[in-house]
Amino acid sequence: MSNTVLEKAAVLFAERGFAGTSLRDIAEAMGMTRPALYYYFNSKEALLQELVRGVTGSGSQELRRLRERTDIGAAEKLRVVVSTTVARIAESPLRFRLLERNEAELPAEILQEHHTSKGRILDELTKIIADGVRSGEFRPVDERIAAFSVIGMINWIAWWYKPDGPSTPEEIAREMYEMASRGLVRGADRMPASGVEGAVALLREDLTHLERLVSAGGSAS
Template identity: 45%
Template sequence: MTGSSRRKSAPRKAETSSPRAGGTDAANGDKPARVTTARRELVENEMYEQATRLFAERGFAGTSLQDIADAIGITRPALYYYVKSKDELLAKLVTEVTDGPLVELKELLAHTALDPVAQLRAIVEVIVRRRVTQPARFRLLIRSEAELPDELTAAYDESRRVVLKTVAQVVEDGIRAGQFRPVDARIAALGVLGLCNWVAWWFQPGGRDSEDSVTEQLADMAIAALRRADHHLLDGEGPEAALKMLRQDLDHLERIIKN
């Protein structure tokens, strides 16, 4: 009888131990999963920050995974839970910097209610905000271009081409709508992107300029550089100014047709 009681107690012990092994029950819900996810995000963010700092200070070749683990305050075997190699870590950083803005831009342009001026403003705000919140990561990407594996270089180049094409199309749409001056859309897009990306080299988080003020001012500048002025502000008043504006339009349309 005693042996039978012992045999029955074993299953009950196994059942009560299952939640501690990572399962869930009605009382705890999915709390263990949420805690694990939050912990992983915290460690990954710290990993990115420390890797960015060390890569910038010592170079990619001069930084080891042990250096990154020491900077985070975890063991190297624990770091392997988040990343398997330096190449994979650099790939994660590159993907975050390049794909993040692209995803936001695609979502933004899916809203067709925005006119070209509003679209361009939103594009500048997306890119500038990315640069001012993570300037060190973008600088690292630029400095590490020569060290990127071929597949990462190809992905990075493709991302840049898509962003450039996206901005150029918005500029072209603005020209056709009469909102932007008749300019070369590709050159204008390169200028807008240069304005946005250069922020990463001079903006200091926590400095005298706030993220919001910098983002708003650069968006205003990008729009002002392309927005079409009234004809009387271009080259005087009267029919001559209107004719010159029409000639600019015709020249631009001829360039489009030739291309």
Template identity: 40%
Template sequence: MPKPTIRASGRYDLILEQLLDAAETLFARQGVAGTSLQELAEAVGLTRTGVYHYVKGKDELLEHLVRGFTLETAERLTELTEEAERPAAERLREAVSSMAKRIAEHPRRFRLLLTSEDSFPELIAKQHRAARRATLDAMVSLIDQAKSEGGVRPIDTRLTAFSLLGVTNWMAFWYRPEQVGDLTPQQVADAMASIALDGVFSERASGADSMHAALALLEEDVSRLRQFVDAAD
């Protein structure tokens, strides 16, 4: 595939994005196998030959779609696990918010990936599966780091990771701009992160020693239990 010149890169990016938009629409409606390169070309006003200036074929378009979501999400979350100078709870919130924002910006595109992954060509499917595993591993790592800092309740790490991923993934099926009024995708993502993490974060300040934090929670529970017992007497 010829590389775009600097002067032509703006048009190249524009046409490629139009091809991706057309692909997400046609793939969702007809399936990847049922969509021809000619249909994709006509959808953006190109000839079939003209499409080859941007992609080699349908598989490369699909790979762009996968990279734009699954691979880049895994890369960003992995980076967050390594930013040890920042509180883990802060990084966990950013991870959930960034995933939600990406989906809110392109819900139909992400929905396509979720519902079509069984029909991916093997190479793309392998990349997709590896990225999804990396995303889960990164989420587990962030939760464990937050737990060790005392900023998270004594919850099951993997169950929490699956729950947070499920909350963000489900946005692909309900999010529409008209559903959220004047809120921007970032504002929706931040609100979703707060709702999803309310049951995860401890009210104790993060960064405290984990044993002291756990002891404080136990003392709080014992105190509440005493109140119930006293009231019953």
């Protein structure tokens, strides 16, 4: 029932804005009294905070646990990030749109929590990509720019995904991982565009990776 209340609240917040929605509105939309709604949430701020934690809070915690795993490599971690995030957004895209549309109306404490969680998600994904670059699994890219690109690509699902559309969440996740991996995984797309020119480009990529390794070794000593 609490998840149903959250979904209904997300709909009303998205339609009317957070400031324009009262707890009475949510209770009436649920077909229950306000005292009955208090059993689940005692204020609309509590409802909103739970929505924030479900969207960005839990995501940042899951990403940290994934980054700390030692049984899989960076490419597999990236695949898991893409697949789980796509699935979460596709399950409830309205919740993601709600937060983006109503950030200016969020109470200061909830807004801070939301921004902190978003920052942690970016940091954790940046570290996963940086680990892949250091190990040689990923190309020598700017880790933060790459992380922003992956997050931006996935988050747009909330605006265009439709359950009755032509692609399932699993198909979308596979396609998005394919695009992300071609830009990051070393060897994923290493066919030279033209003989010598293409070979030189690959050598430059390898040289950049070597320079990073040498630089990291020097700074660590």
